[in-house]
Amino acid sequence: MPDYHWPPMDQRRAIGKRVARLDGLQKSTGQAKYNSDLNLPGLLFGVLLTSPHAHARIKSIDTSQAEKLPGVTSLRVIQGAGKELNWQGQEIASVAATTENIARDAVRKIKVEYEVLPHLVKESDLGKAGTRAKAAGEVTTGDPEKAFQEADAVSEGLYAIPVITHCCLESHGQAVEWKPDGVNYYPSTQNLSAIGAELGRSIGVPAAQIHSHMDHVGGGFGSKFPPDLWGAECAQLSKASGGRPVRLFLDRKQELLIAGNRPSLFAKIKAGAKKDGTLTVWQSESWASGGIGGGGLNADALPYVFRNVENRKINHTSVSLNTGSARAWRAPSNQQLSFVTCSALDDLAAKLGMDPLAFFLKNVNLSNRPDVYKYQLEKAADLANWSKLWQGRGASKGPIKRGLGIGVSMWGGLGHDSKCKTTINPDGSVAVELGSQDLGTGTRTCIAQVAAETLGLPIAAIKVTIGDSSLPASGASGGSTTIGGVSASTRKSSVNALQKLFEAVAPQLGGNADQLEAVDGRIQVKGTPSKGLSWREACRKLGVSKIEEMGENVSRTAIRDGLINQGTAGVQIADVSVDVETGKVKVNKLVAVQDCGLVINPKLAESQVYGACIMSICAALLEERITDQQTGRVLNPDMEFYKLAGLADIGDIVVHMDIRPDMDKRGVIGLGEPPAIAGIAAIANAVANASGVRVAGVPLTPYRVLDALGRRTA
Amino acid sequence: MKDPDKPRKGFSRRGFLRGVSITGGAMGTGLLESAASAETGGAVVGPAAVSITLNINGKLRKVGVEPRETLLDTLRDKLDLTAAKRVCDRGTCGACTVIVNGKAVYGCTVLAIDAQGKQIQTLEGISPAGNPHPLSKAFVNNDAQQCGYCTPGFVVAAKAFLDHNPKPTEEQVNHGLGGNICRCGTYIGVRKAVLEAAGMTAAGGTKNA
Incomplete structure (x- = not known):
């Protein structure tokens, strides 16, 4: 079997380099075509009619006026008379027309009579949830009662983190062209290889007759895996319109209502520790909602990271709401778990009168990676200037108070199943092909770096093709599994292809294929540059037949191959200022220390961390889906009142990738999600440290901060 | 600066939305009509598509638009100039930014008919593939x-x-x-x-x- 192992750190020529993303210029000149940009010949525009009510029954639906509208090519009723609608935004009908305006006019002409039914759209008060609340998990370990009696300090608090929405800038949707001989499908997805077959199942077309293609996707963050009902509707509208292509992308309101959200988490937590800071007991009663399906949680995952505390008593309740359904959100559950855990532990440290850094360090033994957390806590503290800046809770003077806070994270990130094909042509050109997708993480670029490293070629010599269902299948980009999957499959297919090239030229070089190496654009006898051929000369020996070799990463058995691994840790420290007169919080600096094993491209890896930190600032200070129990409506399904940070809101971000040789040796581990976890807790703890009070919930708006300070007058 | 500069005159969709939100249902149509007619010289156009000429990236482009159509939608759907993206569609996010008479504007807040006679620059013109900015x-x-x-x-x-x-x-x-x-x-x-x-x-x- 060929040796697939990564070259040693100090011998890498392409991996580990700060290469600019290969599709960067396409994007920054506007040439990059997203599927929402496609103007296919004969294009029709699809629009959905969605429910204005959180809970209603359709008494009648009359589409006659809409269907008569000139330009309308097809209209489909999704939920007819008698059907129950369970959230605002639920799909009722779809229309295709020659222009988008006509399609919208038609949707407005559909007359629906609703019987409005009782709804629940708020879960903050569990007491009002009634039968909508269901027990969803209980764990008891050790003897919590006794441990509380023996604890030197006990802290209690309520911690709340709300529903937020993915708000992908390219909304969910697709173009579909249903021809007699097959379906051309242009989705906006994180799951290119498998989504066509899923669409096929829902519209009754064999996967072999569905061709899916996507060059770029405008954000997903966990919300773009399935074809969704609107994918099937778009296909059916095309079919009903004689096979003309239909483009149907959700409008912004629909995107925020029905295209995904992160469940909330509310937790009443009581925790106890010894005088020296040792955490001895954890008790939590939590509840959450992610829409009609409720909000489950792995109760056994608490307390987050410090899970090995001896005494635990945990119960969780799931609340069903009449709101759009949750979807995976960049590190599902982990932001919420990190936020409630780190907030409660920070409060416990304050109760002990202990520096939270010392407290977290004291308890790293309760985690599964004590040495890594210890290193990362100390490194982050150093970068945040903790020893100089930290003061006790509320000790900061003046109306603008400064504070520091800590958050921690953990994640898996094992590479997914992935197949890759490397082709070496007789003219020396190289193609690497796999059915993956680049969410903006830099997947294309990293694939090229791996192939270039393996073949001893410059990165520009590698042509990478992804994003088409005709290519070898690669997994969905979820769970931070892409970089591990595609780097392992690319490494293997490229090693396999190179081996064939070695075999083809070995006779001429007077040696065995095993004694050859590919370095700096040459094939040569190991360590003997004089006995070699240029890459092009070597490839010419192939005559007329190109080399095509496959490589495969099988997730289940991948770790033993030594290329990839799982399990990351992260520590973030926030430095904030709180104006106690206005309640305004400003993040001065957010420090992120993160490991992810072997880093293929540090520049792109850092971008992932920067982005995750900025998302954390958004979630800590600004973002919240606000519902109104009176009307059942979401009050901010737009980008004016659903707040995201702008350039001026983010302060400084300091990223430290933990790439010590021991980390590198572990192999490649996913990075998309890990750095998006700890920042919210870090910022919330910094605000508590600065202001002297715990604001029970995020986002830390001036309203909430002033409320906690008892200073709100309006 | 939350909003890039926008044309001072004209019947922009943003202006319309703001007018509605400030005055609610009490607002008559007179003001809007006068604002619209000031811009279009009093001629009533639409609601059907009308043929207009836009000066985009230094080239005159003839295109049929409905009077209610935004410049952004015209660029994207009629002229295949898709660099500008439609995201919020309500003048908040800036993904549709184009330059009109030297000023950055949100393409979703300008009606295509109001962009007649103005110099429109899109990213395709500012930063052509062969000669990036x-x-x-x-x-x-x-x-x-x-x-x-x-x-x-x-x-x-x-x-x-x-x-x-x-x-x-x-x-x-x-x-x-x-x-x-x-x-x-x-x-x-x-x-x-x-x-x-x-x-x-x-x-x-x-x-x-």
């Missing part, structure tokens, strides 16, 4: 993009910003480009890219702290 290159150097959907709007807004303020401070960049929103969180790179393109800082991106 220094800002496009600086966005690559500083990895100021991830999914890239907000990027064209940012590059166009940055161009208009630098045209008016060629040597900005970091603080001015933060506020000058405050009308554009990125979801992936590329602001650190954007900040550096704009300063690099302005010649205010060396190229090369970041270092591991």
